[in-house]
Amino acid sequence: MIVVSVREMTNVYKGIARALGALPEEAEIFAQCHVRADLRGMYTQGAAIIPYAVGLLERKLNFFGVPFKILREEPAMVLVDAGYGVGVVVGTRAMELAMDKAKQAGTGCVWVRHGGDFNMSANHVLQAVEHDMVGIVMRNENPRVAPWGGRDPFFYTNPIAVGVPTKKEPPIIIDMAAGSFSIGQVVMAARDKRPLPSKNLVTPEGVYTDDATKIVIDPYVRESPFNGSPVTLGYKGLIWALIVELFSGLLAGTNTSNKNDYKPTPDRPWDEGCFFMAIDVSKLRPIAEFKAATDDFARALRAVRPAEGFDGIIVPGEVEAHNEAKRKKEGIPVRDEDWQLVLNTATRLGVKLVS
Amino acid sequence: MIVVSVREMTNVYKGIARALGALPEEAEIFAQCHVRADLRGMYTQGAAIIPYAVGLLERKLNFFGVPFKILREEPAMVLVDAGYGVGVVVGTRAMELAMDKAKQAGTGCVWVRHGGDFNMSANHVLQAVEHDMVGIVMRNENPRVAPWGGRDPFFYTNPIAVGVPTKKEPPIIIDMAAGSFSIGQVVMAARDKRPLPSKNLVTPEGVYTDDATKIVIDPYVRESPFNGSPVTLGYKGLIWALIVELFSGLLAGTNTSNKNDYKPTPDRPWDEGCFFMAIDVSKLRPIAEFKAATDDFARALRAVRPAEGFDGIIVPGEVEAHNEAKRKKEGIPVRDEDWQLVLNTATRLGVKLVS
Numbered sequence: 001m002i003v004v005s006v007r008e009m010t011n012v013y014k015g016i017a018r019a020l021g022a023l024p025e026e027a028e029i030f031a032q033c034h035v036r037a038d039l040r041g042m043y044t045q046g047a048a049i050i051p052y053a054v055g056l057l058e059r060k061l062n063f064f065g066v067p068f069k070i071l072r073e074e075p076a077m078v079l080v081d082a083g084y085g086v087g088v089v090v091g092t093r094a095m096e097l098a099m100d101k102a103k104q105a106g107t108g109c110v111w112v113r114h115g116g117d118f119n120m121s122a123n124h125v126l127q128a129v130e131h132d133m134v135g136i137v138m139r140n141e142n143p144r145v146a147p148w149g150g151r152d153p154f155f156y157t158n159p160i161a162v163g164v165p166t167k168k169e170p171p172i173i174i175d176m177a178a179g180s181f182s183i184g185q186v187v188m189a190a191r192d193k194r195p196l197p198s199k200n201l202v203t204p205e206g207v208y209t210d211d212a213t214k215i216v217i218d219p220y221v222r223e224s225p226f227n228g229s230p231v232t233l234g235y236k237g238l239i240w241a242l243i244v245e246l247f248s249g250l251l252a253g254t255n256t257s258n259k260n261d262y263k264p265t266p267d268r269p270w271d272e273g274c275f276f277m278a279i280d281v282s283k284l285r286p287i288a289e290f291k292a293a294t295d296d297f298a299r300a301l302r303a304v305r306p307a308e309g310f311d312g313i314i315v316p317g318e319v320e321a322h323n324e325a326k327r328k329k330e331g332i333p334v335r336d337e338d339w340q341l342v343l344n345t346a347t348r349l350g351v352k353l354v355s
Numbered sequence: 356m357i358v359v360s361v362r363e364m365t366n367v368y369k370g371i372a373r374a375l376g377a378l379p380e381e382a383e384i385f386a387q388c389h390v391r392a393d394l395r396g397m398y399t400q401g402a403a404i405i406p407y408a409v410g411l412l413e414r415k416l417n418f419f420g421v422p423f424k425i426l427r428e429e430p431a432m433v434l435v436d437a438g439y440g441v442g443v444v445v446g447t448r449a450m451e452l453a454m455d456k457a458k459q460a461g462t463g464c465v466w467v468r469h470g471g472d473f474n475m476s477a478n479h480v481l482q483a484v485e486h487d488m489v490g491i492v493m494r495n496e497n498p499r500v501a502p503w504g505g506r507d508p509f510f511y512t513n514p515i516a517v518g519v520p521t522k523k524e525p526p527i528i529i530d531m532a533a534g535s536f537s538i539g540q541v542v543m544a545a546r547d548k549r550p551l552p553s554k555n556l557v558t559p560e561g562v563y564t565d566d567a568t569k570i571v572i573d574p575y576v577r578e579s580p581f582n583g584s585p586v587t588l589g590y591k592g593l594i595w596a597l598i599v600e601l602f603s604g605l606l607a608g609t610n611t612s613n614k615n616d617y618k619p620t621p622d623r624p625w626d627e628g629c630f631f632m633a634i635d636v637s638k639l640r641p642i643a644e645f646k647a648a649t650d651d652f653a654r655a656l657r658a659v660r661p662a663e664g665f666d667g668i669i670v671p672g673e674v675e676a677h678n679e680a681k682r683k684k685e686g687i688p689v690r691d692e693d694w695q696l697v698l699n700t701a702t703r704l705g706v707k708l709v710s
Contacts, residue, residue, distance in 0.1 A: 074461030074638050076431030106429030107464050111639060134606070147656060149665035154656065162598055164605070172601075174594050206662040231662075236588050239529050239671060240595065243517055245652065246527075250519070251489070253640040256652050283429050284466060285608040297600065297611050301502060301509065307561040307586075310504035316594060 015351035044184025125163030170321030370706035399539025480518030525676030
């Protein structure tokens with residue numbers, strides 16, 4: 001583990017983005033979103049994913065500098081074509097649009113075609129929370145997760161994030177894969193040769209296992225291909241994955257994940273979709289009252305007595321808020337090999353590194 | 356098992372509702388919603404729940420004939436006080452309101468205070484589907500489900516339903532508890548002395564078990580109190596239960612389920628909330644194109660090869676649609692003891708039974 005300061009990490013990421021054609025505002029968003037992932041301890045969406053994000057740009061599957069094209073607009077919804085813009089930039093702009101609509105109509109829903117991988121979903125619900133709104137984000141992509149009871153990859157991990165403003169408590173930030181595990185978790189488990197907490201991986205022979213090394217082809221590649229896949233968390237997990245496909249793929253009018261089962265090329269990139277929703281809480285009840293109620297709720301949940309073998313209930317977002325505060329002061333711990341890859345990438349792109 | 360015709364069951368339910376003060380339109384909704392539950396095979400929301408629904412009315416915790424009071428209104432959202440109206444009636448009217456908004460704004464969200472138990476959530480998303488819209492429904496109530504890792508009831512089972520229109524395939528209808536099990540499932544397992552499929556019940560001592568008889572106090576009461584509770588389906592289940600509390604309780608400005616931990620009386624009924632959302636799909640893409648895409652999606656999901664020990668993937672809603680078609684012709688099988696209780700209730704209320 002190496003410890004990198006927020007300032008250094010931000011500068012490296014900004015340099016990488018600029019070298020790849022980002023406008024200054026885009027480079028800022030790119031840097032902030034990826035730094036924030038490592039700040040919050042979502043390490044598979046931070047430094048670890050930079051080489052992959054750079055690869056998408058270099059392979060002309062993602063672009064900086066693409067404006068939104070509005071395809072449909074109603075008082076409470078917008079459908080945009082993001083033209084394969086960089087995911088974090090698209091996500092930031094889409095949530096801004098959703099918030100604008102929510103201010104007018106109470107709620108705002110933005111569906112995005114050709115949106116790109118926005119990495120840590122929490123980034124965009126935090127945007128809403130920082131404006132006293134509830135934010136929701138979903139995304140699909142290519143087939144990586146098998147439905148419960150099945151053996152073929154069909155769903156993407158189908159992330160969903162929800163952010164809820166609070167008063168004194170850390171904001172409630174849900175950021176999870178609708179599949180049993182995120183791709184990053186499975187790759188890291190294979191790298192560390194750790195068994196996963198449940199037998200929710202399936203081999204191509206249809207056997208359920210907790211051994212990530214049986215399915216991950218190259219554990220040193222964050223987005224390694226799998227020989228097999230994770231499965232959804234039971235039948236209910238399948239349903240949550242399905243809800244994300246509904247919002248991201250079917251309603252956006254792009255593909256469901258299962259239809260993106262090929263190696264993307266500039267001529268035929270993946271047709272994934274994203275969904276962003278903002279709810280202007282103040283239109284329903286006074287915001288101070290709402291925030292006091294969420295504080296109460298978080299405290300009551302934390303106070304539930306643990307069952308045998310458990311330490312207690314963790315409210316989603318509290319660990320991440322603690323990490324963020326601590327790391328802003330003390331710097332960000334990163335796996336040596338991940339940071340080395342980031343620095344190699346930066347050097348290769350001609351970014352001037354000042355330490 | 357006794358087999359009851361749709362006509363007979365409808366008439367008995369209408370008679371019961373009229374005897375309890377329902378307007379003709381309300382009696383119609385009451386009968387249709389409860390009959391449809393047994394038609395679709397959601398038997399714990401059909402005949403089995405009638406004595407409980409009647410009890411709520413007789414104990415003055417629910418009322419027929421209460422109009423909606425609009426508290427807030429924006430282009431895409433409405434907040435109403437339903438005045439402890441009967442759940443199925445409130446749900447039907449709330450989804451109508453959500454659809455009206457969706458026609459204007461693209462999406463419509465309706466939050467309901469003092470809404471009542473609407474029993475089978477699928478009823479109200481089917482309303483949306485029958486108008487070519489996507490429908491979503493959520494509801495909280497009183498504490499019955501412990502968070503994963505905890506031993507105290509905190510969440511209600513927190514049902515969520517989502518309906519998606521299709522072309523030739525049965526509509527995709529999700530109707531599930533965010534907890535591991537619904538109350539009805541647990542009570543029925545205790546009645547039949549069957550172990551549940553996983554150890555997701557917790558005793559007051561904090562021990563996880565699959566033995567429903569250890570926690571259900573009276574298995575012959577559909578809404579039996581528990582000594583202990585079901586837990587959420589892992590940490591992810593906890594998060595889904597939390598999302599339902601956000602929409603039903605925190606945003607509606609009523610209580611979260613944990614705050615309704617008392618025996619309700621007419622002076623102090625439970626302050627539960629409900630959420631209804633409709634999405635006018637045609638505002639995003641041509642409805643025929645959308646329906647063809649959902650058909651494709653359902654067929655592709657069904658075609659996934661099963662893993663070892665599984666028979667195949669079931670698309671949510673297909674079994675229920677099959678039941679509904681079959682039972683409309685052949686009549687509805689009901690457990691003898693449940694139907695006898697319904698008939699006893701009807702007789703007690705002076706309903707004239709014509710067989």
